Amino acid sequence: MTGLPPATERVEAAQPPRAAPTPDERRLVQALRAGDEAAFVAMVERYNGALLRLALSFVPSRAVAEEVVQETWLAVITGIDRFEGRSTLRTWLFRILVNRAKTRGERERRTVPFSSLATGEAGDDEPLVDADRFAPADSPWAGHWTTGPRPWAHAPEGRLLSKETTSVVTGAIEALPPAQRAVVSLRDIAGWSSEEVCESLGISEVNQRVLLHRGRTRVRNALETHFDGEG
């Protein structure tokens, strides 16, 4: 499988969905309950970026997203004694975030709940690759490329992304509609499994896959525009 997340996340993503904390997570919960500050700081460092990215899918501004993430961490502190281990620690953490971000997002900007957004974005029939690039239905080559993808001269190769390419990818993700952005962030940046994403966002597997597809295609399109522009 390609498009693998960073190594530390990859091992977790490859395992079947867990209903209980991992041994590492149990140790972390113990450490937090014992007041281990280093463990708490490590946990914050580890997850803060993913929490922030996900919050940005729900709320209109970075400032609000940072508030939501901050509130989430405070809820973790006060709630860790009550964490019962019915889900993984990570799922618990992100569920807190998602609930807060949804509530805040709905209050700040939208009256439409996230699940409706997800359905709307997934049901959107807008072609992601311009129909002009394929032969029309009445042609002998109906549906085949007429203007195909051009090989990328300076293609992103693994971890050797230029600053420019990174900024194209980041920009493309930031421009995604919220549900697509949330799914792409959780699957492809944070390395969650599809089961974990569906559980946290409250969407179906099929819905999740459609959103993932649409989001990824848009990012690929942005890279194509960028690399085609380089000639």
Add this chain to the structure above:
Amino acid sequence: MADTSPLACAELVVLVTDYLEGAMTPSERARFDAHLDECPLCVVYVDQFRRTLDAIGTLREEDVPAPARRVLLSAFRDWKGSRGDAPPDDGAPSTRA
């Protein structure tokens, strides 16, 4: 009912995530692979899609800015200080009232 007609490029573009996610039946997958065997442009497309995923996967998690970290650490210490008894050391939920 399974579609046994040859895949066209416009359809492949819609199906590529199903393919990469392993969400296809064996015959759907065979149909997709058969098209790739004869369509170099779609090979390029799928390759670009995979490279896009790799590129997304390199995005780094952002550092926690220092003021936010101080606030959180302070909150953690406050919480620590406010708890009377030592916590149970088996990781089980606290049983204090």
